[in-house]
Each structure stands twice: as structure tokens, then as C-alpha cells.
Amino acid sequence: MKKNNDDLKDLYRLIEKQKFKNENDLKKFLDSLIGKPIPEPNEENLTQIEKAQDLVEEAYSLPIREAFKNVEIALKFDPDSIEAYEFFAKKQISVDSAIPYYEKAIKIGRRIFGGKYLENHRGHFWGLHETRPFMRCMFAYADMLYLKGQKKDCISILEEMIELNPNDNQGVRDQLMLYLLEQNEFSKFEKYSKLYPDDGGAYTHFNRALYSFKNEGESENSSELLKTAIEENKFILPMIISSKLQTELPEMYGIGDKREAKYYVVYAQRIWQQTPGAVKWMMKFRFESK
Numbered sequence: 001m002k003k004n005n006d007d008l009k010d011l012y013r014l015i016e017k018q019k020f021k022n023e024n025d026l027k028k029f030l031d032s033l034i035g036k037p038i039p040e041p042n043e044e045n046l047t048q049i050e051k052a053q054d055l056v057e058e059a060y061s062l063p064i065r066e067a068f069k070n071v072e073i074a075l076k077f078d079p080d081s082i083e084a085y086e087f088f089a090k091k092q093i094s095v096d097s098a099i100p101y102y103e104k105a106i107k108i109g110r111r112i113f114g115g116k117y118l119e120n121h122r123g124h125f126w127g128l129h130e131t132r133p134f135m136r137c138m139f140a141y142a143d144m145l146y147l148k149g150q151k152k153d154c155i156s157i158l159e160e161m162i163e164l165n166p167n168d169n170q171g172v173r174d175q176l177m178l179y180l181l182e183q184n185e186f187s188k189f190e191k192y193s194k195l196y197p198d199d200g201g202a203y204t205h206f207n208r209a210l211y212s213f214k215n216e217g218e219s220e221n222s223s224e225l226l227k228t229a230i231e232e233n234k235f236i237l238p239m240i241i242s243s244k245l246q247t248e249l250p251e252m253y254g255i256g257d258k259r260e261a262k263y264y265v266v267y268a269q270r271i272w273q274q275t276p277g278a279v280k281w282m283m284k285f286r287f288e289s290k
Contacts, residue, residue, distance in 0.1 A: 052078035056087050064091070080108045082133040089137070095144045102141040109134030125164035135161060139170055146179065155179050166195070174203040175267055181210050182271045201255055202236055202264045205229035210272065218281050226285055235261035237286060240272045241279050 046054070055074035059067035067087075074084045082105045089101035113121070113131055125131040138161050145154040158176040162168060173196055180189040189211055206229045212222035230237055235258045239246055246265040253259035272278050 048077045049081070052081045053083055056081065056083040059087055067091075080112060082108055082112075082137060086133055086137050086140075089140065095147055099141070099144050099148075102137050102144065105137040106134070106141060109137065122164060123166055125161075126169045127165070127167065131164075135165065135170065139172065142175075151179060151183060155183065155185075162192070162195075168196070173199075174207075177207050178203070178210075178268055178271060181207060181214065182274075184214070186211070186215065200232070202229070202233040202260050205232045206236060206264060206268065210268075210275065210278070213278055213281060214275060217277070223285075226282070230285060232256065233261050233264075236264055237282055239265040240269050241282050241286065242269075245269060 052074035055070045055077070059070040059074075062070060068091075071084045071087050074081050078084075085101045085105035085108070089098040089105070092098035092101065109131075113125070113134060121128055121131075126135050138157055142154045142157040142161075145151075145157065155176065158172050158179070161170070161172045162176065173192055177189055177192050180186075180192070189207075193208075193211075205225070209222060209225040209229045212219065212225050216222050233256050239261055246262055246269055248262070249266050250259035250262050253263050272282070
């Protein structure tokens with residue numbers, strides 16, 4: 001039985017081969033597939049790029065030595081396989097060894113998706129299936145730049161991602177706005193707050209409280225924003241003021257739960273603790289978080 005992501009992959013490949021003239025033709029084609037299984041492509045008809053993609057995808061389920069052989073073969077089919085360099089990066093044991101692979105992947109992506117492609121599709125990246133490995137690599141690379149202390153470069157990458165995909169399906173803005181606060185880039189923080197005015201969740205509410213505290217100190221406004229943030233997720237405040245650093249990201253989380261708290265605190269704890277007076281201010285509200 002095929003997995004759902006296999007069906008999606010086959011559908012994307014099928015669509016790419018149709019060369020539709022307009023959206024109406026695409027809609028008619030998709031309507032014709034309703035209620036029918038997605039036809040599997042004949043392996044003989046796969047392009048070199050598609051063969052490389054399949055080899056890298058298969059590598060994730062193989063023992064490491066076989067996996068690396070798969071990906072090396074993939075690069076022979078497609079030397080510009082971003083997925084292959086992403087795989088190698090993920091399998092490295094250190095940030096320093098992973099960074100060159102992400103840099104290679106991003107360099108390829110900027111070349112492939114630059115020029116006319118960028119002119120035609122700027123603002124719609126991620127919505128285009130072929131750009132997703134590139135965007136994943138940019139996000140991972142930004143994280144590593146931050147860990148290396150290259151915070152301005154990290155911010156630059158995240159801002160580029162927002163420009164490429166304002167819909168921000170990856171949630172780039174959450175970390176971007178937090179890092180802007182850390183760097184006291186308040187005008188940029190305000191810019192993205194206006195760009196995403198309806199955001200909710202712990203990230204948004206605690207970031208707003210931190211922004212207000214940095215600008216106003218213990219004002220009535222900042223205190224109200226912190227109370228609202230605590231109501232959004234009561235687990236975050238005790239974690240932020242704790243001497244124990246949170247370092248492990250949960251695989252998933254729900255709004256208002258402990259896993260969401262851990263996700264935010266992994267990124268935000270040091271920033272809050274390094275803001276003069278912030279922890280002392282937060283401790284005044286610690287009983288409201290219980």
C-alpha cells in the first residue's frame with residue numbers, strides 16, 4: 001500500500017508533466033482524478049532528477065552505510081540534488097560539519113530558483129513543491145548560524161525566507177521576531193507584527209510582552225501583555241525563569257500545552273534571562289501561572 005506522501009509525490013510529478021496553459025486546465029485535470037487512484041509513474045519514464053529524489057527518500061529508511069551509497073548514486077543522477085545535500089547535513093554529528101552541506105544546498109537552490117524563476121514565483125515559495133527542500137535547508141541553516149553566534153546572518157536568512165514565502169507555512173516569523181527583539185531591532189519587529197497581525201499562540205503573546213518590556217519597562221501595558229501570555233500558556237513562565245535550561249525540542253505540540261511551552265522556551269529562555277530586569281519582573285507573575 002502506498003503512503004499518502006507517495007501519492008502526493010506522484011500527483012506533483014503527474015501535474016508537472018502536463019504543461020498546463022492556465023489554471024482552468026489544471027482544475028479540469030484535477031477534477032478528472034477525483035475518486036480515482038493516483039497513477040504510479042513507470043520507473044522507466046522517470047527523469048534523472050526524479051530517480052535522485054527517490055533514492056534520497058529511500059535512504060532515510062536504510063542503514064547508514066547503505067543510505068550514504070544511495071545518496072551518492074542520487075548525486076550521479078542529479079548533481080544539483082538539494083535533497084541529497086540536505087540528507088548529508090542531517091546525518092552530521094556537529095554543526096560545523098553540517099553547515100557546508102547546507103551551504104551547498106542553498107547555493108544550488110539560489111541558482112536553480114533565481115533569475116526568471118524568482119521573478120515569476122517570488123512570494124510563492126513552499127507552495128511550489130520543488131522549492132521545499134531549498135526552504136527546509138534555509139531554515140536549518142539559519143538555526144545553525146544562530147548557534148554559531150552569527151545572529152545577524154541568521155536574521156538575514158529568515159527575512160529572505162519571508163520574502164520568498166510571505167504565507168510562512170514553516171513558521172519562520174516566530175523565531176525571526178524573537179531574534180529581532182534580542183538584537184533590539186524594534187522597527188523590524190513592528191514591521192512583521194503588522195505583516196502578521198492576527199497571529200496567536202505562545203510565541204506571539206510572549207514576544208509581544210518582551211517587546212513591550214524592552215521598550216516600556218514594567219508598565220501597565222507590558223504587564224497586561226504578560227498576563228495575556230500567561231493565560232495563553234501557563235507553563236512557559238516557570239520554565240523561562242528556571243535555572244534549568246530547556247534544550248530538547250518536542251516533535252509536535254498543542255496550543256497551551258507543556259510541549260508548546262518547551263518549544264518556545266528552547267529558543268526564548270536565554271533571551272528573556274539576558275534582558276536586564278525581565279526575570280525579576282516575570283517572577284512577580286509566577287503565581288498566576290499555576
